[in-house]
Amino acid sequence: xxxxxxxxxxxxxxxxxxxxxxxxxxxxxxxxxxxxxxxxxxxxxxxxxxxxxxxxxxxxxxxxxxxxxxxxxxxxxxxxxxxxxxxxxxxxxxxxxxxxxxxxxxxxxxxxxxxxxxxxxxxxxxxxxxxxxxxxxxxxxxxxxxxxxxxxxxxxxxxxxxxxxxxxxxxxxxxxxxxxxxxxxxxxxxxxxxxxxxxxxxxxxxxxxxxxxxxxxxxxxxxxxxxxxxxxxxxxxxxxxxxxxxxxxxxxxxxxxxxxxxxxxxxxxxxxxxxxxxxxxxxxxxxxxxxxxxxxxxxxxxxxxxxxxxxxxxxxxxxxxxxxxxxxxxxxxxxxxxxxxxxxxxxxxxxxxxxxxxxxxxxxxxxxxxxxxxxxxxxxxxxxxxxxxxxxxxxxxxxxxxxxxxxxxxxxxxxxxxxxxxxxxxxxxxxxxxxxxxxxxxxxxxxxxxxxxxxxxxxxxxxxxxxxxxxxxxxxxxxxxxxxxxxxxxxxxxxxxxxxxxxxxxxxxxxxxxxxxxxxxxxxxxxxxxxxxxxxxxxxxxxxxxxxxxxxxxxxxxxxxxxxxxxxxxxxxxxxxxxxxxxxxxxxxxxxxxxxxxxxxxxxxxxxxxxxxxxxxxxxxxxxxxxxxxxxxxxxxxxxxxxxxxxxxxxxxxxxxxxxxxxxxxxxxxxxxxxxxxxxxxxxxxxxxxxxxxxxxxxxxxxxxxxxxxxxxxxxxxxxxxxxxxxxxxxxxxxxxxxxxxxxxxxxxxxxxxxxxxxxxxxxxxxxxxxxxxxxxxxxxxxxxxx
Numbered sequence: 001x002x003x004x005x006x007x008x009x010x011x012x013x014x015x016x017x018x019x020x021x022x023x024x025x026x027x028x029x030x031x032x033x034x035x036x037x038x039x040x041x042x043x044x045x046x047x048x049x050x051x052x053x054x055x056x057x058x059x060x061x062x063x064x065x066x067x068x069x070x071x072x073x074x075x076x077x078x079x080x081x082x083x084x085x086x087x088x089x090x091x092x093x094x095x096x097x098x099x100x101x102x103x104x105x106x107x108x109x110x111x112x113x114x115x116x117x118x119x120x121x122x123x124x125x126x127x128x129x130x131x132x133x134x135x136x137x138x139x140x141x142x143x144x145x146x147x148x149x150x151x152x153x154x155x156x157x158x159x160x161x162x163x164x165x166x167x168x169x170x171x172x173x174x175x176x177x178x179x180x181x182x183x184x185x186x187x188x189x190x191x192x193x194x195x196x197x198x199x200x201x202x203x204x205x206x207x208x209x210x211x212x213x214x215x216x217x218x219x220x221x222x223x224x225x226x227x228x229x230x231x232x233x234x235x236x237x238x239x240x241x242x243x244x245x246x247x248x249x250x251x252x253x254x255x256x257x258x259x260x261x262x263x264x265x266x267x268x269x270x271x272x273x274x275x276x277x278x279x280x281x282x283x284x285x286x287x288x289x290x291x292x293x294x295x296x297x298x299x300x301x302x303x304x305x306x307x308x309x310x311x312x313x314x315x316x317x318x319x320x321x322x323x324x325x326x327x328x329x330x331x332x333x334x335x336x337x338x339x340x341x342x343x344x345x346x347x348x349x350x351x352x353x354x355x356x357x358x359x360x361x362x363x364x365x366x367x368x369x370x371x372x373x374x375x376x377x378x379x380x381x382x383x384x385x386x387x388x389x390x391x392x393x394x395x396x397x398x399x400x401x402x403x404x405x406x407x408x409x410x411x412x413x414x415x416x417x418x419x420x421x422x423x424x425x426x427x428x429x430x431x432x433x434x435x436x437x438x439x440x441x442x443x444x445x446x447x448x449x450x451x452x453x454x455x456x457x458x459x460x461x462x463x464x465x466x467x468x469x470x471x472x473x474x475x476x477x478x479x480x481x482x483x484x485x486x487x488x489x490x491x492x493x494x495x496x497x498x499x500x501x502x503x504x505x506x507x508x509x510x511x512x513x514x515x516x517x518x519x520x521x522x523x524x525x526x527x528x529x530x531x532x533x534x535x536x537x538x539x540x541x542x543x544x545x546x547x548x549x550x551x552x553x554x555x556x557x558x559x560x561x562x563x564x565x566x567x568x569x570x571x572x573x574x575x576x577x578x579x580x581x582x583x584x585x586x587x588x589x590x591x592x593x594x595x596x597x598x599x600x601x602x603x604x605x606x607x608x609x610x611x612x613x614x615x616x617x618x619x620x621x622x623x624x625x626x627x628x629x630x631x632x633x634x635x636x637x638x639x640x641x642x643x644x645x646x647x648x649x650x651x652x653x654x655x656x657x658x659x660x661x662x663x664x665x666x667x668x669x670x671x672x673x674x675x676x677x678x679x680x681x682x683x684x685x686x687x688x689x690x691x692x693x694x695x696x697x698x699x700x701x702x703x704x705x706x707x708x709x710x711x712x713x714x715x716x717x718x719x720x721x722x723x724x725x726x727x728x729x730x731x732x733x734x735x736x737x738x739x740x741x742x743x744x745x746x747x748x749x750x751x752x753x754x755x756x757x758x759x760x761x762x763x764x765x766x767x768x769x770x771x772x773x774x775x776x777x778x779x780x781x782x783x784x785x786x787x
Contacts, residue, residue: 002743005736008727010496012483021476028463031067033451033501044443051442053418057427058447061504064421072319072363079317082361085309087348089302091265097348099410100258105312111305118303121242125277128241145226156215163204234274308353317362322355325366327376330354332392359416368422385440450498461486474514480527491726494694509533541580553706559585560673561704567665570676571657572696583699587643590665594774595637602641603649610650620659622683635775652680653690666767671755674713676700685748689720701731714741716751
């Protein structure tokens with residue numbers, strides 16, 4: 001049947017909605033046309049069982065990421081903010097920093113409290129150990145030591161005099177000077193003494209040396225006692241001095257056992273290392289602790305608090321969208337400083353948080369393609385989800401490429417939902433080849449590329465355009481402009497009963513239409529601006545279509561759009577150049593002769609035919625056998641060829657055209673070249689639907705337009721594809737003027753009659769007569785051979 005203009009596109013009517021421009025419409029607050037995906041997403045979020053993370057899949061531009069962010073941000077407001085996390089020095093095992101959890105906002109408070117605590121402790125310790133009272137106590141101990149030391153030395157000196165010696169104390173040791181005849185003997189005089197005197201002196205020296213060693217031992221014991229007593233004094237004073245600070249901070253964090261243990265460790269370490277505080281130069285205290293140069297505060301670094309997650313600014317659960325999910329950006333890292341040019345050093349203050357730390361207690365959104373692009377990132381994420389903990393490890397430690405000082409921070413427990421966004425292809429690959437994936441991502445939120453054309457979705461589309469205008473500060477769209485946008489939405493999915501959900505492509509038209517309106521200094525976006533945006537967008541990408549049409553017009557590519565020819569027909573194909581899809585006529589020719597080879601697919605013979613196309617040829621063979629070989633064998637050689645095709649061919653959308661050309665060649669009934677056909681066919685001769693009918697029709701129309709419209713040209717399509725017609729205004733107008741025609745058929749019979757102008761039965765009869773002649777020729781040839 002010939003289609004009327006009203007069947008060729010969707011006439012969008014928004015008369016049920018009372019508005020003049022989108023300024024009068026409330027912006028959209030929800031997603032459109034993705035009920036299945038939305039329900040799956042909501043259910044996945046409500047399941048608290050381990051492994052119910054969500055994979056959002058679907059075509060690009062369907063709003064997956066925007067929906068996830070907006071929805072999660074909305075529900076996250078009603079959830080409690082998670083705790084802060086800090087790392088502190090582990091005094092028992094310095095290579096394993098301790099992770100401590102604190103209520104929201106308390107991480108930086110604890111950091112400041114510890115800095116203040118240390119500053120107060122340092123100042124008070126300096127004051128008390130510079131006080132007169134401390135000096136008196138220390139001097140008393142020292143004086144007591146000096147007194148005992150003096151007594152020992154005096155006793156040694158007295159004993160030396162009894163042996164006729166004087167004692168001389170020098171930095172290098174104790175020297176005994178002999179006294180002979182009441183006079184001290186020098187080293188030069190000593191050799192001149194008589195041997196008996198020297199022997200006596202040496203004997204006495206040996207005894208004195210033994211006595212001296214005993215005295216020195218006792219003095220060393222006294223020195224140790226002195227140091228211990230002074231240290232005990234310092235400890236006693238230090239404990240008394242800092243006890244009230246310790247009490248205050250312990251009282252503030254009395255409910256956090258790990259902090260209490262840490263404060264005890266800090267206190268013990270301060271007491272044990274008082275020299276680190278007492279030996280500091282005065283100018284060191286002129287700087288706040290956090291601004292003191294690294295070399296000066298290195299001994300105090302271990303008292304710092306490293307806040308790696310600060311949720312003080314959060315009003316609910318965190319929603320983190322990590323756009324660059326590298327290994328380190330996900331799980332955090334341990335940074336290193338380069339010292340002396342070739343030495344890498346680190347400490348717990350160099351631990352940095354990753355996206356998983358920031359999203360802990362909330363939601364983490366990742367793009368699957370990006371995640372899988374980075375080494376170890378996917379494995380790291382799985383490890384976190386399986387263990388429920390974040391282990392911070394540097395990649396060089398995992399691979400063992402370098403030997404560097406490294407830390408093993410205490411792992412942090414994790415409680416979060418991961419939303420992975422990607423394509424259906426990636427989902428299937430992971431589900432098939434990664435056993436962990438199906439255990440960890442049990443919810444699939446599948447986004448569709450289209451939605452039903454109904455009043456509810458129409459109004460949501462109007463709201464969507466209103467949202468765009470307000471978000472982008474765009475000019476408002478008039479009602480007829482909105483209708484044109486929705487018409488374009490139908491065109492994107494090539495279905496009059498559906499609307500596209502690929503909103504990124506719709507947004508492109510909205511933005512470009514707004515630009516054209518602004519260039520014309522209009523205060524509203526009108527229908528003509530949307531049409532201009534659509535036409536210009538297609539024009540920018542239509543270079544290859546233009547070149548092919550020029551080659552057809554000049555005869556480089558052979559396509560006839562007028563006249564009758566036997567065994568020749570125009571089929572329609574779709575060419576996809578990435579950002580642009582267009583239709584192109586392809587010339588199919590068929591020749592026949594008597595023989596036994598049957599139908600020969602030239603493309604298949606030269607290995608240029610895909611499986612589906614080859615299947616279509618076999619289906620044609622089945623149809624021909626059913627039609628002609630019920631009462632006689634087929635004596636047929638038939639070759640089918642796509643002329644000037646130098647690349648492969650796939651699909652069966654040309655099988656109806658191939659069958660029509662074959663029947664023309666068998667019957668010698670010519671086909672009108674101004675009519676092209678698309679559609680597949682089954683073995684019963686029923687025409688079946690194909691894709692891309694809109695682009696195919698427009699492609700053939702533009703060729704006819706270039707070579708001259710004569711009022712007889714047109715395209716035959718399967719009747720099931722009527723709903724897929726969303727033709728441009730120009731083609732619809734030419735159909736209205738009857739300069740171009742579109743037919744929808746159900747069987748090959750109808751197609752043959754349109755193409756040839758003859759009844760199908762007549763064409764079949766003529767074909768049968770030729771096949772009989774072919775058979776008679778073979779029989780006669782066989783008889784002659786037998787003679």
